[in-house]
Amino acid sequence: MPAKSVPWVRTIQSLLTGKHFLAFAVLSEGRYDEADEIERGVLAAMRRSLSAEHAETILAMNLMANIDKERGNLPEAEKLYREAMTTSRRVLGPQNQITLVATSNLASVLRDEGNRVEAEQMLGELLEIKRRVLGPEGISAFGLCRIPCDRCYARKI
Secondary structure, three states, X not given: OOHHHOHHHHHHHHHHHHHHHHHHHHHHOOOHHHHHHHHHHHHHHHHHHOOOOOHHHHHHHHHHHHHHHHOOOHHHHHHHHHHHHHHHHHHOOOOOHHHHHXXXXXXXXXXXXXXXXXXXXXXXXXXXXXXXXXXXHHHHHHXXXXXXXXXXXXXXX
């Protein structure tokens, strides 16, 4: 019997997802230490019970990286964003929304660290994916990302 069909596994997943949303809410209130404690526990439990390649675990990596970024721990945020992005690309595919968000977040932290070249390369990749998926009209309506860069301005997007 596959593990995902076992009722207690679904219950654990639901509980962890609830705690993940709690960490997000606490983070949005600026309570970084509390959010960090909750989400580190969620991420560790998800890695053990769901696997490092499960979509929920990738989302938890991304939130943990957000917490690290908010606290000013850019190297740790970069490490987690990179892990979330590479895992998501491999497991979910390059056009998956989770992958796109992780890539955009990684580009943001790279830019904050002063690594403009790699950040703009990633933003260019995001632009191309969004162009393919949404078409030219969809790009201007949807927007490229939250990070202004020379590449975006040069293309007048």
